[in-house]
Amino acid sequence: MSHLCIESQLLSKERQNVTFPIEELTNIWDGGREETMIRRRVEKLFADDPELKSPPLCTMTRDEEFTEATRKSAYIYRHFIPKHKLYPSSRESKHLTRAQPLATNLFIHMGVFVYCIKTMGSDKQVAKWLQLAKNLNIIGTYAQTELGHGSFLRGLETQATYDRTTQEFVINCPQLSSMKWWPGDLGVNANHALVMANLIIDNKKYGMHAFIVQIRDLSTHKPLPGVSVGDIGNKFGLGSTDNGFLYLKNVRIPLENLLNKNAEVKPDGTYLKKASDRLVYGSMVNLRVSIPKQCTDVLAKACTIAIRYSGVRRQGLLKPDGAEVPILDYTLQQHKLIPQLATVYATNFAGLQIQKKYEVFLQNLSNDDISDLAELHALSASFKASVSEQGTEGVEVCRRACGGHGYSQASGLPSLLARVTPACTYEGENTVLYLQTARFLMKCASKKAKDLPKSVTFLVQPTQMMNINNVTSLDFIVHCFKSRATICVQAAAKRLQQTMGQGVEINEAWNKNAVELVKAAKAYVMQFIVDGFTTFVKGLKCSKPTKKIFEDLCSLYGLHFINNNSGDFLKLGIITAHHCNLAEEAEIELLGKLRPNAVGIVDAFDFSDFSLDSCLGAYDGNVYERLFDMAKLSPLNKEQVHQASYKYLRPYLLEGRDILEGSKSKL
Numbered sequence: 262m263s264h265l266c267i268e269s270q271l272l273s274k275e276r277q278n279v280t281f282p283i284e285e286l287t288n289i290w291d292g293g294r295e296e297t298m299i300r301r302r303v304e305k306l307f308a309d310d311p312e313l314k315s316p317p318l319c320t321m322t323r324d325e326e327f328t329e330a331t332r333k334s335a336y337i338y339r340h341f342i343p344k345h346k347l348y349p350s351s352r353e354s355k356h357l358t359r360a361q362p363l364a365t366n367l368f369i370h371m372g373v374f375v376y377c378i379k380t381m382g383s384d385k386q387v388a389k390w391l392q393l394a395k396n397l398n399i400i401g402t403y404a405q406t407e408l409g410h411g412s413f414l415r416g417l418e419t420q421a422t423y424d425r426t427t428q429e430f431v432i433n434c435p436q437l438s439s440m441k442w443w444p445g446d447l448g449v450n451a452n453h454a455l456v457m458a459n460l461i462i463d464n465k466k467y468g469m470h471a472f473i474v475q476i477r478d479l480s481t482h483k484p485l486p487g488v489s490v491g492d493i494g495n496k497f498g499l500g501s502t503d504n505g506f507l508y509l510k511n512v513r514i515p516l517e518n519l520l521n522k523n524a525e526v527k528p529d530g531t532y533l534k535k536a537s538d539r540l541v542y543g544s545m546v547n548l549r550v551s552i553p554k555q556c557t558d559v560l561a562k563a564c565t566i567a568i569r570y571s572g573v574r575r576q577g578l579l580k581p582d583g584a585e586v587p588i589l590d591y592t593l594q595q596h597k598l599i600p601q602l603a604t605v606y607a608t609n610f611a612g613l614q615i616q617k618k619y620e621v622f623l624q625n626l627s628n629d630d631i632s633d634l635a636e637l638h639a640l641s642a643s644f645k646a647s648v649s650e651q652g653t654e655g656v657e658v659c660r661r662a663c664g665g666h667g668y669s670q671a672s673g674l675p676s677l678l679a680r681v682t683p684a685c686t687y688e689g690e691n692t693v694l695y696l697q698t699a700r701f702l703m704k705c706a707s708k709k710a711k712d713l714p715k716s717v718t719f720l721v722q723p724t725q726m727m728n729i730n731n732v733t734s735l736d737f738i739v740h741c742f743k744s745r746a747t748i749c750v751q752a753a754a755k756r757l758q759q760t761m762g763q764g765v766e767i768n769e770a771w772n773k774n775a776v777e778l779v780k781a782a783k784a785y786v787m788q789f790i791v792d793g794f795t796t797f798v799k800g801l802k803c804s805k806p807t808k809k810i811f812e813d814l815c816s817l818y819g820l821h822f823i824n825n826n827s828g829d830f831l832k833l834g835i836i837t838a839h840h841c842n843l844a845e846e847a848e849i850e851l852l853g854k855l856r857p858n859a860v861g862i863v864d865a866f867d868f869s870d871f872s873l874d875s876c877l878g879a880y881d882g883n884v885y886e887r888l889f890d891m892a893k894l895s896p897l898n899k900e901q902v903h904q905a906s907y908k909y910l911r912p913y914l915l916e917g918r919d920i921l922e923g924s925k926s927k928l
């Protein structure tokens with residue numbers, strides 16, 4: 262029997278040992294049996310379409326990757342989606358992001374430019390721009406960040422000065438640091454930009470507003486006068502996206518190009534505010550709610566790759582005279598990977614709770630009730646920060662857990678890491694988001710329980726230690742996380758008050774206590790995740806073996822965190838040293854229990870080989886043959902003798918030949 266077959270057999274054996282119905286878990290993951298069927302149908306449409314096939318990502322240059330991405334994106338939006346009727350209103354559309362091949366672009370155009378027109382434009386503006394944008398008749402970007410400023414919005418320098426005589430805005434980047442930098446789809450493809458600029462009327466500043474600016478000629482696609490635009494160059498990853506720079510000098514746009522649903526400038530220069538900034542915040546929440554799901558899906562892929570690979574990779578012995586074992590048998594490998602699997606489940610199902618809160622908020626909004634906004638904003642900000650961080654750390658753990666092969670692009674893991682890590686920065690840099698959450702928490706800490714939303718009253722109530730020996734109990738784990746959040750929030754509030762009591766001005770006091778404040782925000786969101794996942798698991802109706810998997814993953818998620826931060830839980834008086842010992846033992850026991858089902862659990866994510874795009878993670882486990890096939894495709898192997906060796910090394914190699922052949926003839 263060939264060596265290759267053994268790898269496939271090892272994965273089959275893993276699957277025979279699975280103790281729960283994989284299909285049931287898949288259905289729960291998808292949100293129901295019918296959703297699984299719809300998702301599979303959508304994924305099959307993508308996988309079967311020859312227009313969506315590309316050379317493997319790891320064999321392409323940046324230029325080829327970008328060109329392929331643009332070709333496929335244009336095809337998807339103009340042909341594939343209409344052909345299969347996968348419109349945003351259809352049930353199928355929910356599954357598009359997951360089904361779509363990795364290397365595509367136009368995300369900022371379709372996801373943000375189109376969304377901003379819809380939510381920030383008047384009816385007249387929506388009628389003018391929306392369909393053009395959806396049809397790719399115009400391509401837009403969202404240009405907010407500048408070379409000199411990102412997080413601090415008031416520091417942005419681009420100006421839109423109203424000229425009453427011509428009824429135009431004159432857009433200017435006053436200096437190098439005001440140049441727009443980073444916007445996606447801008448560098449090469451966009452011919453319009455939604456530019457965030459300071460509105461100035463008669464020398465008075467009115468703050469940031471959104472303007473539609475045409476930046477390239479509609480026929481030639483060349484930059485218009487006053488516009489300097491291009492790609493910012495290679496990044497950590499995301500070679501398929503043309504993040505760009507944009508410098509605007511005296512570019513004139515008509516009055517109607519200010520997106521004016523929330524604020525308007527009349528022809529005579531009168532400024533009219535129509536909606537409160539709080540409503541504008543509400544629309545930002547929507548974008549933030551979608552990012553964690555993308556991060557969770559990326560971590561789910563990384564877990565699938567690393568766990569399947571660990572099931573077939575054999576290295577060393579557990580018994581001196583036994584057979585070589587798959588590395589998944591090592592407790593240390595389980596300790597790296599299975600908690601990542603628990604993270605995928607915890608963040609996914611806790612995310613559903615935010616989604617529900619968001620839907621309630623939207624319902625209330627239609628009655629002009631925005632009382633939930635502050636909590637939703639605080640929650641979605643810290644949740645985005647926490648899930649993108651856990652996703653980034655988790656993918657890197659998975660990558661390193663695959664040894665040398667995890668470093669190869671062919672594993673698919675480097676591109677997953679490059680995809681998840683920028684989510685820590687875009688749509689609000691994580692630290693800045695945690696600080697926003699802390700602001701809400703400090704307000705809560707200054708109030709009485711009766712004046713707070715029910716979901717956060719625990720933050721101002723006293724905590725008690727729970728005397729319990731069963732540390733895997735979900736009630737105990739939730740209690741630990743809630744107590745930690747309460748203590749951290751109250752401690753940060755107390756310190757802030759003390760600093761200000763010493764006469765320190767608020768911003769300075771805030772800065773002095775920023776570490777404590779961020780810790781409070783992190784503790785708050787961690788309790789939300791643990792509580793949300795636990796609530797989901799407790800309410801889950803399914804077969805006993807599947808329920809057991811959920812309960813074990815839920816306990817593992819909590820205990821792994823407690824064990825990694827035991828000093829903190831001990832210091833805060835939430836647990837004792839006895840609990841610590843029990844928690845460490847319980848975690849190892851849970852790893853052993855989940856180990857036989859690990860391959861089954863990742864199979865339940867149901868990623869196709871097409872979407873995983875990994876030599877290590879394919880369903881059949883035929884790892885080595887795939888790696889060798891991929892290596893053969895390396896552009897460096899195109900010629901038997903590469904020009905570089907010939908050009909730069911040949912003279913010295915010929916010297917070597919003469920020495921070696923000369924010494925041979927002397928023998």
Ligand SMILES: Cc1cc2nc3c(=O)[nH]c(=O)nc-3n(C[C@H](O)[C@H](O)[C@H](O)COP(=O)(O)OP(=O)(O)OC[C@H]3O[C@@H](n4cnc5c(N)ncnc54)[C@H](O)[C@@H]3O)c2cc1C
Nearest residue numbers: 403404405406410411412443444445683686687688690692
């Ligand atoms: C892949 C990618 C795609 C992007 N796409 C777009 C796009 O389409 N359109 C667009 O406009 N922008 C885009 N951006 C830019 C992105 O939104 C900004 O990078 C982000 O808002 C962070 O701003 P910054 O880069 O200025 O970081 P900075 O704010 O300079 O952050 C640098 C450091 O300073 C810290 N810091 C900043 N402020 C504070 C504070 N108050 N207290 C404590 N610490 C602080 C941060 O935590 C961080 O550690 C993209 C970025 C990336 C990486």
